[in-house]
Amino acid sequence: MAELLQILISGLSSGAIYALAAVGFTLLWQASQTINFAQGEFVMLPAFFVLAGMTLFGLPLWAAILTAFVLSIVILGAMFKKLVVEPMLPHGTMPLVIATIALGLLMKESVKEFYSAQGQPFPSLFPQHVMDFFGASVSVQDLCNLAVAFAAIIALQLFLQRTRTGRAMQATAQDPRVAEILGVDVKRMVMYTFLINGALAAIASILISPVYLAKFSNGETLGMIAFIAAIVGGFNQIRGALVGGLLIGVLDNLAAVYISAEYRTAIPLILLIVIIMVRPQGIMGTSEGRTV
Amino acid sequence: MTAFRILFLITFSVALLLAPIGQSNYIIYILCSWLIFSISAMGLNLTLGYAGQISLAQAAFMGIGAYVTALLTMAGVHWLVAVFCSISATFLIGLALGYPALRVQHHFLAFVTLAFNALVFLVLRNEEWLTGGSLGLVGIPRPVFGPFDTMKQLPFYYFTVVCFLVTAGAMAWMLRSPWGRAFKALRENPIRANSLGLNTTRMTLLAFAIGSSMAGLAGALQAPLVQFIEPGSFTLILSLKILLMVIVGGSGYFFGPILGAALVVLLPEMLRFTDGYYLIIYALLVLVVMIFSPQGLLGLGRKLLIAMKPRKERGDLKQGAQL
Secondary structure, eight states: OHHHHHHHHHHHHHHHHHHHHHHHHHHHHHHHOOOOTTHHHHHHHHHHHHHHHHHHHOOOHHHHHHHHHHHHIIIIIIIIIIIIIHHHGGGOHHHHHHHHHHHHHHHHHHHHHHTOSSOBOOOOSSOOOEEEETTEEEEHHHHHHHHHHHHHHHHHHHHHHHSHHHHHHHHHHHOHHHHHHTTOOHHHHHHHHHHHHHHHHHHHHHHHHHHHOBOTTHHHHHHHHHHHHHHHHOTTOHHHHHHHHHHHHHHHHHHHHHTOSTTTTHHHHHHHHHHHHHOTTOSSOOOOOOOO | OOHHHHHHHHHHHHHHHHTTTTOOHHHHHHHHHHHHHHHHHHHHHIIIIITOOOOSOHHHHHHHHHHHHHHHHHTTOOHHHHHHHHHHHHHHHHHHHHHHHHHHOTTHHHHHHHHHHHHHHHHHHHOHHHHOGGGOEEOOOOOEETTEEOOSHHHHHHHHHHHHHHHHHHHHHHHHSHHHHHHHHHHHOHHHHHHTTOOHHHHHHHHHHHHHHHHHHHHHHHHHHHSEEOGGGGSHHHHHHHHHHHHHHOTTSSSHHHHHHHHHHHHHHHGGGGGGGHHHHHHHHHHHHHHHOTTHHHHHHHHHHHHHSOOOOOHHHHHHHTO
16 A cells, blocks of 8 residues: 555656646647647756756856746747747648657757767755655655646646636637637737747756756657647646646556556557547547548 | 650669669668668658658558568568568558547547557567567578579669569559549548548548558568668657658658658768767758748759749639639
8 A cells, every 4th residue: 555655646746747748738739739749858958958057157056947947938939939830830730740850859969969968967956855654655856846846737727717818828729710809919829838838848857857867868758758648638628638647657657566667668658549549539638629 | 644754764763773883782781771761751651641641650660561571581481471471461550550540530640650659669679589679680581582692782782673663663553543543632632532422531541551561561671681670770760760751852742752761861871971960960951941841852843843934823723622
C-alpha cells in the first residue's frame, strides 16, 4: 500500500509537468490549428537559457530563471508565431507540421553543438529531502513540483474563464470569424496564446530539468508524451490535457514497477492507440464537428 | 506524354545506368541508398501527396520489411520469396493500422503512426530471440539470380536500379489507372470525390497500405545492401527524414520524392565539411523552403516556370473544380 502511494505521488508529480506541456500544445491547436511537433524541444530549451545565464553571464539562479522566462516568452512565443507560424498558416497544416519538425531539429542540434552534448545537472529550486507520508517516502521536490504545476494550470484556467481577455481568447478558439465580428482582436488573442505556451514551456522546463538533467535530447520523449497526453485527454479541452498528463505520469510509473521496465515506454503508446480506437475525442473531449 | 517528358525519362534512365561506372564502392553505396529511399519516399508520396494523409511510420514499415527479408534470407529462403513476404506483411499491417485511425478523423493517422513507429522500435529492440535485440542482425546475404550474383557493389546497384524502375513504372501505371485517378480526386477535392460515389475512407486506406508496402520493399532492399540491420536505424527520426524527402522535393509530384531523396541522402555528403553543423544547416534549409515554397522544390520550379511564361487559365474550369 505504501509503495503504491509512493508511485502514485511521484507519477502525479511528473504527470502534472507533462500536463503543462500538453496544455500548451492544446492551446496552440485551438488558437491556430498549429500541431507543434517542436513542443518537446520548447520544454527542453528554457533550462539551457537558465544554465547559460548562470555559467556565461554569472547571474544568480533567480535572475537566470527570470531571464529564461522572458526569453522563452519572446523567442518560443512571439518569434515562433511571427517568423514561423504566420507565413505558413495560409498554406494549411501540412507545411507547418514539417516546419515545426525542422524547428525542433534545429533547436536540438543547436543546443548539442553550441552548449553541450552531455546531460547537465540543473539546480533544484526545492529542498531535496524525503518525507514520511503514511509509511510512504515522498520527496518534497515531487510535492512542490505538483503544487507549482497545478497552480500554473489553475491560474491559466481562471484567466481564461474570469477575465475579459481570457474569454475573448476562448471565443477566438471556438470561431475566429464570429469572434472578429463581435469585436475581438483575433490576431492579438492568437499571439497571447503563443506567449502563454512559451511561459508554460518555461515553467515545465524549470520543474522537470532538476529531475532528469538538462539534455539536448530531452525533447524527444517530452514532446511525445505531451502529444499523447493531449490526445488521450481530449484535443480540444484544457482539462483534458491535464487529465491526460496526470494519467500518463501515473501509468508510466506503475508500468515501470509492475509490468516491465523494457516496455515501460510502450504503455502510453498503447494507451494512445486504444483511445483513438475507442474514444477518438479523448477522455474529456467532446467530439468536434466533422469536416467532410 | 509530351516529347519533353519522354526525352527527360530517357536521359534519366541512361544517367541511372551510367552513374556508377568508374566510381568507388562508397559512391555506389550512396547511389543505392538514394534509390532505396526514393522507393520509400514514393510510397509516402502516395499517402501524403495523393491521399493527403501524414504517415509517420514509414521507417517502421521499412524496418518490418528489412527484418522479414533478413530473417528469411538468413534462413535460406530466396530473396524473391522474402521480398514478397515483406511487401505482403507491410501491406496487411498498413491496412490493420489505418483502418481504425481513418475511421475517425483525418489528422489521427499521423498520431497513430507516430505511436506505431515507437512501438515497432521497442519490439525490435526487446524481442532478442527473434531480432537480435539492439545488436541487430549481421551477415544478411545478397540475392543471387542464377549466374547473376549481386555480392559485388556494382551488380547490386544494377539490381537496385531494376527494382527502382519496376516500382516507378508500377506507380506510374497505378496513377493512371482508376485507382490513381481516385487518389488524385481525393487530393483535389474530397467532398466532390465523395459525392461522385468514391468511398473516400476506403481509397485513403488503400493508398496508405500501398504506400506502406512500398516502404516494405525499400526495407527488403536495404537489408541486403547494408548487410546489417539494427532497431536504431528505423526510428522516428528516419520517418521524419522520409517525410522531409517528400515535402522538400514536392509532394504530389511524381518526381518530387526522388529529388527529395537525392537531397536528403546526398546533402550530408556535400555538407561534410561543416562537421557537426550539418543538421543545423539542414533544418534551417527545410524551414526556409517551407516558408518560401510550401509546395516543395518542384512546386517552386513550377511557380517560376509559370511566372516566366504567363498562360491564360480558363477561369470557368477553375471555378468548376471548386464546386
